Amino acid sequence: MAVLKVKFTKTKRDKLAQILWILNWVSVVSGIILFSLGLFLKIEIKKRSEVMAKGDINSVPNMLISVGVIACIINFLGGKICYDCSDANKFSRWKLVMLPYIVCTFCFTFCILVGALMCYTMRNELEESLYLGLRDAIKFYKDTDIPGRCFLKKTVDLLQIGFRCCGNNGFRDWFEVQWVSARYLNMASKEVLDRLKSNVAGKFLVDGVPFSCCNPSSPRPCIQYQLTNNSAHYNYDFLTEELNIWMKGCREALLDYYTSIMRSIGIAALLIWLFELSVLIGVRYLQTAMKNVLLLGDLEGESDGWLLENSFVETAKYNINIIKNLGKANQISTVSSMNDPNIDVQNTDCGKTNVTTKSIPAAR
16 A cells, blocks of 8 residues: 555646756755855864864764765756656656656755764764864973974964863863973073972973963953962952953863854754755655556546555565565575586587597407
8 A cells, every 4th residue: 555645636746846846946055055064164173173183073064065065966956857747758758767866865865864963963072072182282382393383372372362261171271281381481590490390290380371361351460370379469369269261161162162053053954854855755756646647648637646655564575575685696696607517617528529439349
């Protein structure tokens, strides 16, 4: 029994073909939107690639870009097919193409759904990439004279100013690394030497942060150094008073930023997937209705259209049997080739057939 069978008159078939022609062109625009969203996300990730570890974070934008390009091609072809389906004579040229086209379009719409879901599932990969990238960027913040790292100070400073953040997890991350270059340390100072000797690794560690961590909205001048020393500043208590530096870590700030972008892109991709799915259903109805009208032979008469010719269970069993038979057919052909005595048998008669072997009479 056919699933969701609908009866179509000639007028309904023509209207359906015209509507689907328009919707396929709208789908071309949706493909351009998907491509643009993927390109935008890829550019945004590229902007902060210096503070991200290498990983699979580009899989989502690459998926959206690829799906967007495929959408433009498939829907352009679909528009041409639906336009010709308004004429039964023109439909005959597409009759053998439409079913493979529907199958390919179904796989394509599934890819859109996968891309939309990936926008919500890549948060963990992005968080790990940001954690590792920011950790290395803060570690090499002082290396302004080393090629390949000299840009990190500027990158981190602009990042902390732009996103109003400080450190990786928070401002205390700066306490654990030497972020002041050795060329700017006065080695004749007893305070500097004592601090270097007090650290096992010989690093100049201070309870201070770079200037880019300062909050310009703070009513008091920025306190960058001795943040945990209450006696070093007048009327100051770092435990109770809100510090005049950014409290949020840059990993959290960047993660929130990219999460909001991907959430919006995911919603847009889901809407496009629903739209593409509705167009695909319409094309399936049009294909079955036109196929049946040709079988009936009355181009002006009514015809049935459906999503599946048989029930879901029967269709699933039929497809599974096809897959199984394909495997068995391959095995049978291989075994039969091995057992066939007429294959790869060498002829040792050198072209002579029916040669009678004469026996030599035995001596008496």
